[in-house]
Amino acid sequence: MEFIVGVFDHFIGNFGDSFRTEATRYWLGAGGIFLLTWVVFAGLLKNRRIRKPLPSKLRNKQMWREIRTSTLTVIVFTFCFSITNQLMIYFFGGSIFQIYSDVSDYGWAYLVFSVVLWSIGLDTYFYWTHRFMHHPKFYKFFHLTHHRSHNPTPFTAYSFAPSEAVLVYIFAPVFFILVPMHKTAFICAMLIQIFRNAIAHCGYEIFPRGWARHPILGIFTTVTHHDLHHEKGNGNYAFYFTFWDRIMGTEHPEYLARFDRATEAKEPMLNQVPAK
Ligand SMILES: [Zn+2]
Ligand SMILES: [Zn+2]
Numbered sequence: 001m002e003f004i005v006g007v008f009d010h011f012i013g014n015f016g017d018s019f020r021t022e023a024t025r026y027w028l029g030a031g032g033i034f035l036l037t038w039v040v041f042a043g044l045l046k047n048r049r050i051r052k053p054l055p056s057k058l059r060n061k062q063m064w065r066e067i068r069t070s071t072l073t074v075i076v077f078t079f080c081f082s083i084t085n086q087l088m089i090y091f092f093g094g095s096i097f098q099i100y101s102d103v104s105d106y107g108w109a110y111l112v113f114s115v116v117l118w119s120i121g122l123d124t125y126f127y128w129t130h131r132f133m134h135h136p137k138f139y140k141f142f143h144l145t146h147h148r149s150h151n152p153t154p155f156t157a158y159s160f161a162p163s164e165a166v167l168v169y170i171f172a173p174v175f176f177i178l179v180p181m182h183k184t185a186f187i188c189a190m191l192i193q194i195f196r197n198a199i200a201h202c203g204y205e206i207f208p209r210g211w212a213r214h215p216i217l218g219i220f221t222t223v224t225h226h227d228l229h230h231e232k233g234n235g236n237y238a239f240y241f242t243f244w245d246r247i248m249g250t251e252h253p254e255y256l257a258r259f260d261r262a263t264e265a266k267e268p269m270l271n272q273v274p275a276k
């Protein structure tokens with residue numbers, strides 16, 4: 001009982017700050033990529049649209065739904081933060097996160113390395129939890145909300161059911177318990193994460209032609225990679241890198257051809273079912 005009271009006390013006391021931080025991150029990434037790809041460079045990118053319908057058709061119902069569900073995700077994240085905080089007080093008497101603020105503790109090379117490690121760790125965590133969420137038994141409860149965006153927008157980035165939001169949240173506290181990370185490295189990792197997430201859902205292939213087939217650059221996923229996942233509902237489960245899908249044989253067989261078409265197309269290519 002004391003634990004539950006502590007969680008709610010912390011949640012109410014810190015809600016303003018936590019919500020502001022998480023919501024700012026979401027709006028920086030989703031809003032920023034929306035402005036860049038759908039407004040500022042819309043003309044330049046018009047032949048890079050991966051699928052119909054065009055953004056104007058998605059703007060009304062879908063985008064507002066995504067903003068609503070993403071706002072709920074931000075609230076779930078702040079609540080999870082309060083639970084984590086209380087769990088550490090309850091079991092360990094205080095924080096056991098290995099977050100440090102003096103660069104000289106581990107040096108600059110380690111600081112950069114920790115961001116790389118975070119990205120590889122997150123991609124691995126995402127790949128396996130994503131496959132778990134696509135299991136028919138769990139799909140509806142965890143992942144259906146995200147896939148309601150059949151043709152995503154940058155605002156799809158945090159459009160999760162609360163259950164999926166909890167699963168997404170868990171990676172960070174586990175990482176901080178296991179791996180020392182400088183505050184700046186954490187901020188960089190989180191910014192990369194939200195921008196990369198919004199880019200993956202932007203609907204325009206912004207990566208240069210030849211990228212997906214390049215022996216080194218091809219390790220990094222493109223917009224088409226995740227867009228194809230939303231279109232087909234299977235395959236291409238990873239987030240940053242292509243290696244898990246390649247090792248596990250889950251890369252969508254059309255991925256490379258579709259990337260080639262997205263980067264050479266003169267017109268939006270496929271007449272897809274309009275987003276609900
Ligand atoms: Zn999925
Ligand atoms: Zn997605």
